[in-house]
Amino acid sequence: MALLQISExxxxxxxxxxxxxxxxxxxxxxxxxxxxxxxxxxxxxxxHGHALLPSVVRYLSSNEVIVGHDAQAQQSIDPVxxxxxxxxxxxxxLKDIADRAHIPYKFVDVSTEHDSRMLQIDTRxxxxxxxxxxxxxxxxxxVRAEKALGGELTGAVITVPAxxxxxxxxxxxxxxxxxxxxxxxxxNEPTSAAxxxxxxxxxxxxxxxxxxxGGTFDISILxxxxxxxxxxxxxxxxxxxxxxxxxxxxxxxxxKVREDAKSxxxxxxxxxxxxxxxxxxxxxxxxxxxxxxxxxxxxxGAFVDVxxxxxxxVELTQTLVIKTLAPTRKAMRDAxxxxxxxxxxVLVGGATxxxxxxxxxxxxxxxxxxxxxxxDKVVVLGAAIQANVLAGNRSDDDLxxxxxxxxxxxxETMGGLVExxxxxxxxxxxxxxxDFTTFKDGQTAMSIHVLQGERELVSDCxxxxxxxxxxxxxxxAGAARIRVTFQVDADGLLSVSAREQTSGIEAHIVVKPSYxxxxxxxxxxxxxxxxxxxxxxxxxxxxxxxxxxxxxxEAVSVALTKDGDSLLSNEEKQTILANIETLKSLCHTKDCHxxxxxxxxxxHATEAFAARRMxxxxxxxxxxxxxxxxxx
Amino acid sequence: xxxxxxxxxxxQSYFDFFRLPAQYDIDLxxxxxxxxxxxxxxxxxxxxxxxxxxxxxxxxxxxxANEAYQTLKHPTSRARYLLHLNGVETQEESNTAMPTDFLxxxxxxxxxxxxxxxxxxxxxxxxxxxxxxxxxxxxQQVLATTLSNTETLPxxxxxxxxxxxxxxxxxxxxxxIARLED
Numbered sequence: 077m078a079l080l081q082i083s084e085x086x087x088x089x090x091x092x093x094x095x096x097x098x099x100x101x102x103x104x105x106x107x108x109x110x111x112x113x114x115x116x117x118x119x120x121x122x123x124h125g126h127a128l129l130p131s132v133v134r135y136l137s138s139n140e141v142i143v144g145h146d147a148q149a150q151q152s153i154d155p156v157x158x159x160x161x162x163x164x165x166x167x168x169x170l171k172d173i174a175d176r177a178h179i180p181y182k183f184v185d186v187s188t189e190h191d192s193r194m195l196q197i198d199t200r201x202x203x204x205x206x207x208x209x210x211x212x213x214x215x216x217x218x219v220r221a222e223k224a225l226g227g228e229l230t231g232a233v234i235t236v237p238a239x240x241x242x243x244x245x246x247x248x249x250x251x252x253x254x255x256x257x258x259x260x261x262x263x264n265e266p267t268s269a270a271x272x273x274x275x276x277x278x279x280x281x282x283x284x285x286x287x288x289x290g291g292t293f294d295i296s297i298l299x300x301x302x303x304x305x306x307x308x309x310x311x312x313x314x315x316x317x318x319x320x321x322x323x324x325x326x327x328x329x330x331x332k333v334r335e336d337a338k339s340x341x342x343x344x345x346x347x348x349x350x351x352x353x354x355x356x357x358x359x360x361x362x363x364x365x366x367x368x369x370x371x372x373x374x375x376x377g378a379f380v381d382v383x384x385x386x387x388x389x390v391e392l393t394q395t396l397v398i399k400t401l402a403p404t405r406k407a408m409r410d411a412x413x414x415x416x417x418x419x420x421x422v423l424v425g426g427a428t429x430x431x432x433x434x435x436x437x438x439x440x441x442x443x444x445x446x447x448x449x450x451x452d453k454v455v456v457l458g459a460a461i462q463a464n465v466l467a468g469n470r471s472d473d474d475l476x477x478x479x480x481x482x483x484x485x486x487x488e489t490m491g492g493l494v495e496x497x498x499x500x501x502x503x504x505x506x507x508x509x510x511d512f513t514t515f516k517d518g519q520t521a522m523s524i525h526v527l528q529g530e531r532e533l534v535s536d537c538x539x540x541x542x543x544x545x546x547x548x549x550x551x552x553a554g555a556a557r558i559r560v561t562f563q564v565d566a567d568g569l570l571s572v573s574a575r576e577q578t579s580g581i582e583a584h585i586v587v588k589p590s591y592x593x594x595x596x597x598x599x600x601x602x603x604x605x606x607x608x609x610x611x612x613x614x615x616x617x618x619x620x621x622x623x624x625x626x627x628x629x630e631a632v633s634v635a636l637t638k639d640g641d642s643l644l645s646n647e648e649k650q651t652i653l654a655n656i657e658t659l660k661s662l663c664h665t666k667d668c669h670x671x672x673x674x675x676x677x678x679x680h681a682t683e684a685f686a687a688r689r690m691x692x693x694x695x696x697x698x699x700x701x702x703x704x705x706x707x708x
Numbered sequence: 709x710x711x712x713x714x715x716x717x718x719x720q721s722y723f724d725f726f727r728l729p730a731q732y733d734i735d736l737x738x739x740x741x742x743x744x745x746x747x748x749x750x751x752x753x754x755x756x757x758x759x760x761x762x763x764x765x766x767x768x769x770x771x772x773a774n775e776a777y778q779t780l781k782h783p784t785s786r787a788r789y790l791l792h793l794n795g796v797e798t799q800e801e802s803n804t805a806m807p808t809d810f811l812x813x814x815x816x817x818x819x820x821x822x823x824x825x826x827x828x829x830x831x832x833x834x835x836x837x838x839x840x841x842x843x844x845x846x847x848q849q850v851l852a853t854t855l856s857n858t859e860t861l862p863x864x865x866x867x868x869x870x871x872x873x874x875x876x877x878x879x880x881x882x883x884x885i886a887r888l889e890d
């Protein structure tokens with residue numbers, strides 16, 4: 077068939093060529109990248125054989141950055157310019173960071189009185205947002221993957237804590253974009269772990285994923301059945317993790333030192349970082365040993381030499397362990413399940429190696445938790461499997477992930493109250509619309525304030541965005557019909573639109589402004605990272621336009637081959653084919669604008685075809701499956 | 709002031725969408741199967757590399773499948789939806805008139821909940837939830853018959869309003885328990 081002629085030189089790849097897709101676990105403490113090779117999900121290592129990349133970024137100068145082990149080794153000598161645990165700051169303003177007195181960075185608050193903004197960190201390379209710092213980690217992983225796989229990546233699945241809110245998810249997606257990665261999907265970490273565990277063990281039934289990472293805690297309850305991973309409920313704490321255990325040890329050591337020393341000078345940044353590192357090492361040591369010795373020399377010449385026993389450590393951190401059980405109880409309640417319904421509890425995240433965590437989980441669920449997969453790697457292994465499926469490498473479609481929104485989404489109403497529009501634990505994608513009206517005669521504008529969280533008061537929820545619907549025709553109070561629609565996509569990202577029904581006045585935003593970076597900021601960062609030369613910018617824009625065009629041509633061609641004859645009239649098919657030809661010939665030119673327009677035209681020309689294909693899919697999904705069982 | 713609206717309109721009913729008979733008593737296992745079969749075809753994960761037009765359509769149909777599934781899965785919303793298909797709106801926001809005996813029960817529940825909340829007694833709240841669940845179950849049992857006869861539809865609407873009230877109080881109790889356990 078003529079359609080197959082698209083695989084000409086310089087054009088899109090042959091339809092069945094293996095796509096290079098990876099899963100990335102962008103962790104608080106460590107990050108990993110994995111891919112599916114010869115049917116096996118495999119973690120990719122660096123040239124020294126390390127699988128874990130410490131999530132540490134050190135700015136050496138304005139244009140020199142090191143990431144990973146080397147940066148980690150230098151964190152005590154250059155704490156101000158060496159950023160660890162940046163994930164804790166993603167999508168957060170300065171006032172969200174509780175323990176910043178103990179964090180040795182020069183934070184810069186860019187919030188205004190009415191507008192909370194993501195914090196920034198002043199380094200010797202200038203002001204850096206958590207998004208840019210995370211992008212450095214992602215770039216390092218991208219380089220590692222492309223070296224190992226020998227080619228450019230088609231796309232990546234990036235994992236995020238299930239309890240991440242919209243601002244944190246958006247920040248993660250922006251970081252990937254800055255790193256030059258095409259995000260196939262943001263995937264919740266516990267769901268990703270469930271995929272790896274479930275497929276590895278052919279698990280069926282209801283499973284709990286208890287995921288305590290370096291800085292975040294998630295609990296997800298899933299029903300696993302014949303390749304379907306259905307999240308029933310999720311809960312967590314996006315500011316609770318292994319780091320907090322380190323911090324408790326650190327504070328304990330400080331108290332000890334203060335007791336012993338007659339005169340105690342406050343720690344400088346180097347000492348703070350050094351003691352935190354020692355605290356982390358002591359925590360890890362106590363997993364297999366009864367006591368840990370913490371010794372070091374501070375910069376003022378004072379020696380620290382204290383011994384922490386395992387029971388002391390448990391006592392210091394038991395409240396943190398208990399803090400994980402409240403979300404666990406809530407998730408069980410939301411899922412409407414009893415403990416007896418749980419088939420297994422999978423432990424994920426390095427922090428679950430701590431014996432008292434395991435003990436607490438075992439006590440809560442009345443069964444020994446499952447630990448047969450490496451808690452550091454299980455998340456990234458699942459992400460690689462999903463990336464492989466999403467990129468289209470796996471043809472047997474037996475993997476389906478049905479995930480949920482972790483937090484309720486709502487709107488501000490009269491009196492500073494939140495009206496929930498989409499409740500937590502709604503299966504994605506989800507959309508809801510609500511109508512409301514003006515309360516004053518002649519009111520022509522309405523401000524819409526979008527919030528996320530479970531509490532009733534606006535001040536207790538996270539403000540995601542504020543926008544205004546203007547131009548409402550003056551009417552009597554209560555006469556206008558304003559429909560506000562929330563749509564949460566499969567990445568868990570929200571877009572909101574508002575429409576006055578009688579006049580058709582419309583406002584639409586992808587929720588972003590309050591905490592995220594603006595489109596201008598991202599464009600600026602992208603340009604400064606790729607060299608600001610005008611010629612470079614144009615070459616890059618052209619390359620992006622051609623890639624978009626090629627992807628669309630391939631997608632439409634695949635659809636035409638499959639359903640073109642059955643769902644389109646000959647005339648309709650010829651129209652689409654003509655549009656493909658136009659776009660193909662434009663791809664050989666350098667006219668970026670024309671390529672964009674022709675891409676848009678081709679997409680538009682296939683809208684009816686897309687709708688028919690989807691209807692046919694729904695019909696064929698049920699044909700021959702349930703029909704014989706129906707009592708019609 | 710607030711009215712919840714359906715999003716993507718379909719020419720067919722949710723029952724037709726899943727090829728289920730439009731009645732209150734449905735086989736939930738069949739509903740589960742039909743829902744999963746449809747999501748396996750239309751979920752956005754299946755269209756990551758497709759054209760923007762198909763990605764948008766996929767999100768819309770997957771959203772619709774979720775809405776339809778949730779509506780039919782839960783007894784109260786299934787009954788409300790059946791009434792809606794039969795031209796009877798339950799008007800839960802505006803019509804809050806309840807029979808005296810149910811009003812008395814309501815007040816007793818509210819008092820018991822308040823007492824348990826003040827005493828921080830989660831066990832008592834759990835028992836209250838169980839009791840309301842039992843009341844809901846017995847109301848649901850008469851729904852199938854009242855919904856199958858045109859003359860008794862107004863009666864079914866009354867039952868749905870009661871169930872809706874129980875659902876709301878149950879959610880409130882769940883939130884109180886969550887607060888107490890924090």
